[in-house]
Amino acid sequence: MKFLLYLGALTATLPSVLGSEDTSRKAIPACPPRPATPEEQERIFHAFTNEFYVQKNIPEAFDNYVWIDYIQHNPSIGQGRDAAVAALSKNPKVNNTIVHQTFTNNTGFVHHYEFTTPPIKIMDAYRMNGSCIVEHWDVIASLTLAEIDPTPLSS
Template identity: 30%
Template sequence: MGDNRAAFERFCELFYTERRVADAFAFLVADDYRQHNPSIVDGPAAAIEMLTPKFDGSPDARFDIQRILVDGDLAMVHVKASRPGAPDAAVADIYRFDGGRIVEHWDVLQQVPVHAAHDHPMF
């Protein structure tokens, strides 16, 4: 489990903070990567093609990691996504490991509201 945590933290640094999508995928994602996002087909190449413009291609975008959770073969990162021209979003990306590589991904996204019922929404 400790190995998954260290590897996942490095993956998150490459992917979300440094926005080096292809490098992050080459580092940790398996060739038989299964994607549960309904707008991206399976396999790392499709994810890299779809996500690179959102990450590498947007110099003013920010993806601030709020927390990382790792439990055995499952890992989750909670991110505040900020991109020019779009409302901020809360993102939870969930990954499954097998053999030390990421083999599966789910995501949950929610727009940050303009007005909240309290002073501590989303993050």
């Protein structure tokens, strides 16, 4: 019996070890927070930014990667994951461009333009606790089309 339990646990981990994941099973949710290596945190952060900023799957991105009691430092959005989803879902199809993103020391940064009327530039910062995004700050400024630099930031 112990052998069967061990074999089941081993075969469940093989797809991730071999690099091909079983798409019929949902991945382990990032939240509630669990311990994560810096590399795992970076992968989780980039998965969140792809789902949120690129795919524009706002509720799914927040349900998958953001803690329910997440701290919001934008005064126009209430506290917690549900308040953020409600506020951000009002205009989910905003045309945006990510200019730069990086992750270091439990914190991810996304610099992006949103082509609303008027266009704006935003720097979002997300702090993680283990595997889960738990806090957000942003800086928002008006953007004129003349301000878009064809070489905005170098690596």
